[in-house]
Amino acid sequence: MIALGCDHGGINLKTAIIKYLDERNIEYKDFGCYTDDSVDYPIYAYKVATAVASGEFELGILCCGTGIGISIAANKVKGIRAAVVSNEFGAEMTRRHNNANILCMGGRVTTEDDAVKFTDIFLNTPFSADEERHTRRVQMLKDIENGVFTTD
Numbered sequence: 001m002i003a004l005g006c007d008h009g010g011i012n013l014k015t016a017i018i019k020y021l022d023e024r025n026i027e028y029k030d031f032g033c034y035t036d037d038s039v040d041y042p043i044y045a046y047k048v049a050t051a052v053a054s055g056e057f058e059l060g061i062l063c064c065g066t067g068i069g070i071s072i073a074a075n076k077v078k079g080i081r082a083a084v085v086s087n088e089f090g091a092e093m094t095r096r097h098n099n100a101n102i103l104c105m106g107g108r109v110t111t112e113d114d115a116v117k118f119t120d121i122f123l124n125t126p127f128s129a130d131e132e133r134h135t136r137r138v139q140m141l142k143d144i145e146n147g148v149f150t151t152d
């Protein structure tokens, strides 16, 4: 199950992604916003990030004007690795290497067609769990988050 959210700057991308998900019968919940009236992106970042962090949703997708503000907000929630993606390689590698659990994109920098392409790659790429170095590095991210990281 995928958690979706956006602000007014990303609603065009979210609408295109919903069409992609509907065509493939992929289950999702749309946490808003639902119009292009100006809203505050941290609200939607928080709703989607807490939904993913709770384990109820496997992955999330967030869109704002640049993808940046909404990713910063999502990354404040414990357990979230939100990545701003602007090309196909990034969409793949952030799943394979970072085990990103939220894809962020910007409606003012990414086309709807590209956003759908990046979504398809993100949703269909697994984490490289069998490669120890990636598991180790993601664990380091968790240690930083938990205040127990050391460089010794």
Ligand code: RB5
Residues within 6 Å of the ligand: 007, 008, 009, 010, 041, 064, 065, 066, 067, 068, 069, 070
């Ligand atoms: C809203 O105008 C814009 O600031 C927002 O969509 C996003 O780009 C912030 O990072």
